[in-house]
Amino acid sequence: MSEEKLPESMPCDECQAGVMNLRFITYFTWLGEELITVQNFPAWICDVCGRREYDEKAISWLSMLLDPNAGKPTGHKPASPHRIPGQSSRPSADLS
Ligand SMILES: [Zn+2]
Numbered sequence: 001m002s003e004e005k006l007p008e009s010m011p012c013d014e015c016q017a018g019v020m021n022l023r024f025i026t027y028f029t030w031l032g033e034e035l036i037t038v039q040n041f042p043a044w045i046c047d048v049c050g051r052r053e054y055d056e057k058a059i060s061w062l063s064m065l066l067d068p069n070a071g072k073p074t075g076h077k078p079a080s081p082h083r084i085p086g087q088s089s090r091p092s093a094d095l096s
Helices: 056-066
Strands: 009-011 019-031 034-046 052-054
Touching: 019 056, 034 056, 052 056
Parallel strands: none
Antiparallel strands: 009 019, 019 034, 034 052
């Protein structure tokens, strides 16, 4: 198994001449009106044109982290309707 280690450089799609190297940068993003900075964020940076590409996994991790709805437990409602045992349902009167 030699696939778990990522290659540390790859050819650039943009300029076709440069090589993109894995760097750890400070990533800036806006969350509403707040500027979020993430240090040591993995990014691929071309040494010729300077194109940046962020690691897919890191991006999805980040968006999960910043999404207030992500990972929220959905269990505020009870799992089953609460019933009181021993109370038989009364026949409903038809008042029409
Ligand atoms: Zn390039």
